[in-house]
Amino acid sequence: MALFPFCKQPSGPVRKTRLQLVLYCFLLSLIIYFLQGRKASVRVESPHPFFHALGEDSGQEMADMTVVKAAAPKTPQETPWGAPLVWGNTRNSAWRRAKFTQRGVRTGLLVLVVGTYARFIQRFLSSAETHFLPGQMVTYYILTDNPRSLDPSMELGLERELKVVPVAELPGWDRLAYRRMALLVDAIKNEISSEVQYLFCADIDQEFVAPVREEIFGDLVATLHPELYGMPQNAFPYEVEEASSACVDDDEGDYYYTSEFYGGLVSEVHRLAQACSLLILQDQAKGIMARGLEESYLNRYLIDHRPTCVLSPEYSCWDSALTADVPVQRLVSLGRQCEASDMKMKAQYRC
Ligand SMILES: CC(=O)N[C@H]1[C@@H](OP(=O)(O)OP(=O)(O)OC[C@H]2O[C@@H](n3ccc(=O)[nH]c3=O)[C@H](O)[C@@H]2O)O[C@H](CO)[C@H](O)[C@@H]1O
Numbered sequence: 001m002a003l004f005p006f007c008k009q010p011s012g013p014v015r016k017t018r019l020q021l022v023l024y025c026f027l028l029s030l031i032i033y034f035l036q037g038r039k040a041s042v043r044v045e046s047p048h049p050f051f052h053a054l055g056e057d058s059g060q061e062m063a064d065m066t067v068v069k070a071a072a073p074k075t076p077q078e079t080p081w082g083a084p085l086v087w088g089n090t091r092n093s094a095w096r097r098a099k100f101t102q103r104g105v106r107t108g109l110l111v112l113v114v115g116t117y118a119r120f121i122q123r124f125l126s127s128a129e130t131h132f133l134p135g136q137m138v139t140y141y142i143l144t145d146n147p148r149s150l151d152p153s154m155e156l157g158l159e160r161e162l163k164v165v166p167v168a169e170l171p172g173w174d175r176l177a178y179r180r181m182a183l184l185v186d187a188i189k190n191e192i193s194s195e196v197q198y199l200f201c202a203d204i205d206q207e208f209v210a211p212v213r214e215e216i217f218g219d220l221v222a223t224l225h226p227e228l229y230g231m232p233q234n235a236f237p238y239e240v241e242e243a244s245s246a247c248v249d250d251d252e253g254d255y256y257y258t259s260e261f262y263g264g265l266v267s268e269v270h271r272l273a274q275a276c277s278l279l280i281l282q283d284q285a286k287g288i289m290a291r292g293l294e295e296s297y298l299n300r301y302l303i304d305h306r307p308t309c310v311l312s313p314e315y316s317c318w319d320s321a322l323t324a325d326v327p328v329q330r331l332v333s334l335g336r337q338c339e340a341s342d343m344k345m346k347a348q349y350r351c
């Protein structure tokens with residue numbers, strides 16, 4: 001408990017000496033302290049609904065605690081290793097945007113679209129046209145088994161273009177999870193590396209619903225998973241099977257990242273995709289696959305190569321009892337949103 005809770009600067013005509021004031025405050029605080037007894041009220045705010053369920057954020061009194069802990073900020077600005085943790089509406093983000101709007105960079109936005117997922121293309125692209133790096137030079141790379149699913153071609157904004165990369169793949173995430181990193185490696189090697197400086201990879205079953213601007217630029221960029229944000233490290237669903245190359249030890253890992261949106265400099269994304277596809281291949285040779293599929297290998301890599309820029313769950317979210325509340329939703333996962341919704345919400349999200 002703070003010992004001087006009610007001390008304020010004196011006002012009015014009577015001026016006391018500094019010593020008198022300190023003594024006065026000390027005595028007053030001491031009286032209040034003993035009147036209240038040794039119980040202190042601690043309010044711990046958790047950003048995750050898991051803690052709401054436990055009632056820990058409802059101002060509940062915790063008995064027998066004599067130290068008041070400052071609640072962790074809801075929107076921390078930095079990771080423990082000093083990388084920016086990005087929330088779009090902060091002063092830090094405004095500063096990052098100002099830094100990047102000066103120079104013209106070309107950015108790629110890559111998606112894999114196989115089978116029935118073609119139904120998400122139009123919505124994804126039109127939302128990206130409005131909200132993804134508006135005013136910047138952007139190339140969309142659509143890796144697809146069916147280039148005709150892009151017809152009729154959409155009219156794109158100035159300095160924006162779309163490239164179709166045909167891939168011979170069968171639908172089904174259980175199968176594609178083995179393949180996406182390898183496809184990414186090939187696409188970068190064949191074309192992308194000479195065309196853009198930054199590359200972001202996204203799930204196609206998403207929609208941009210608010211601006212995602214230059215604050216997202218960094219050498220290696222990863223996004224916090226909205227269901228795991230604010231959870232204790234031992235709740236993260238890392239791979240625990242020792243035989244797997246995605247295995248994470250108890251004492252490892254800072255955050256749990258989503259595989260729905262990540263990126264950075266092309267060279268960094270290439271390195272990431274190459275390493276992850278190798279880990280996946282090694283497991284495939286043993287006949288195993290990590291529990292979180294591709295996401296487990298991504299998390300393994302990001303423990304060994306910490307991102308230089310971490311995006312908050314504003315950049316990967318949906319409404320459900322399990323996802324963190326964020327100041328602004330920017331990139332929404334329609335697939336997961338639709339899975340988590342009742343009929344009314346499904347209609348609202350046009351599932
Ligand atoms: C297929 C599947 O089990 N999806 C589940 C998976 O979502 P995920 O978001 O993990 O996977 P997803 O279904 O969005 O697939 C990842 C990405 O692969 C691409 N893709 C995937 C499959 C396909 O047939 N064609 C294709 O193009 C597409 O870009 C998609 O966005 O986990 C979620 C919860 O965590 C939900 O349970 C989803 O239903």
Ligand SMILES: [Mn+2]
Nearest residue numbers: 203205333335
């Ligand atoms: Mn998805």
